[in-house]
Amino acid sequence: MAILHALSEIADHYDNRYWWRERFQERIVSPVLARIHGRDGVDVAEREWDNLLILDACRADMFESVIDLGDFDSYEEVCSRGSSSPDWIAANFADRELGDIVYITANPWVAKEAPSSFHKVVDVWAEEQTGDEEIHTDELDQRDLATSPAATVTAQRLNGAVERVADEHPNKRYIVHYFQPHAPCIGLPDGSVKDEQEMDLLLHPGKPLYEGRIEREAVWEAYEENLAYVVSHARQLAIDLGGKSVFTADHGELFGDWLWPFPIRGYAHPRNLRHPALVTVPWAELTVGTRRRIESGATSRTDIERTAVTEQLEKLGYM
Incomplete structure (x- = not known):
């Protein structure tokens, strides 16, 4: 069956250079980079924090250039x-019992990789969008553009969900998984969301950048704006929640970086690719007021159906 599947894949993609590139990266480049850079990483659940604020696809060097590090009590790269x-969710949380944590997420991978590891998972992406929080777009080729604004949870919407969780579970640790600065680049540095006319859906470091349909500098600048946007809301959430907050990322992003020692460039964030730009992430700490008393408890399984998770991942270009 494996051979038949491989032959079918080759038949479907034999003339697709991007597909062949990804196969070479997966089978050859990834194992070599793992030997060079290792597979070790920080166990985030074991670190000290009350609120873990995840900035999806945020490189450490971009965080350091865009965000004022003086706003934090301490900063390091991890x-x-x-x-x-x-990768990150499975490596940190799969098959663990973390009854002291409520995970509030704009990212559907939690429901797939660690559905029963937490006291509760709040899948904000699965909640119905209404009013000003909804981003309207025309019909898109999701696989081509990779990520649709219509499938994206804004930072404002996620913060609203966290406020409800804090009232219901006042003695838990919170993991708040934003979707930004990950594409689509919906945000502006002042914390507002772009109008539809301002959104350029080609501003993505994956296939559009590889094919030369967009310049690297344009994608990088859009990510910087998206990062400033989400951090403005994450910082306000840290103040509102109080306690010890950590601003970090699940992974970084490749913008055509060289995959040394191979003479090829990398794009977006492939799985199992231990490149420094992908695995070096920020760890900024900020304590506001007094820390709350944390109580552990039972874990529960998310009630999101697997088909709903798959559908959302397809909207985001993963399937």
Whole structure:
């Protein structure tokens, strides 16, 4: 069956250079980079924090250039356990009992990789969008553009969900998984969301950048704006929640970086690719007021159906 599947894949993609590139990266480049850079990474659940604020696909060097590090009590670079969200979630949380944590997420990979590891998982992406929080777009080729604004949870919407969780579970640790600065680049540095006319869906470091349909500088600048946008809301959430907050990332991002020692460039955030730009992430700490008393408890399984998770991942270009 494996051979038949391989032959079918080759028949479907034999003339697709991007597909062949990804296969070479997966089978040859990834094992070599793992030997060079290792697979170790920080165990985030074991670190001290009350609120873990995940900035999806945030490189450490971009965080350091965009965000004022003086706003935090301390800052360091740490090594992530994953080069993509599913890698990171599985490596940190799968098959663990973390009854002191409520995970509030805009990212659907939690429901797939660690559905029963937490006291509760709040899948904000699965909640119905209404009013000003909804981003309207025309019909898109999801696989081509990789990520649709219509499938994206804004930072404002996620913060609203966290406020509800804090009222219901006042003695838990919170993991708040934002979707930004990951594409689509919906945000502006002042904390507002772009109008539809301002959104350029080609501003993605994956296939559009590889094919030369967009310049690297344009994608990088859009990510910087998206990062400033999400951090403005994450910082306000840290103030509102109080306690010890950590601003970090599940993984970084490749913008055509060289995959040394191979003479090829990398794009976006492939799974199991231990490149420094993908696994070096920020770790910024900020304590506001007094820390709350944390109580452990039972874990529960997310009630999101697997088909709903798959459908959302397809909207985001993963399937």
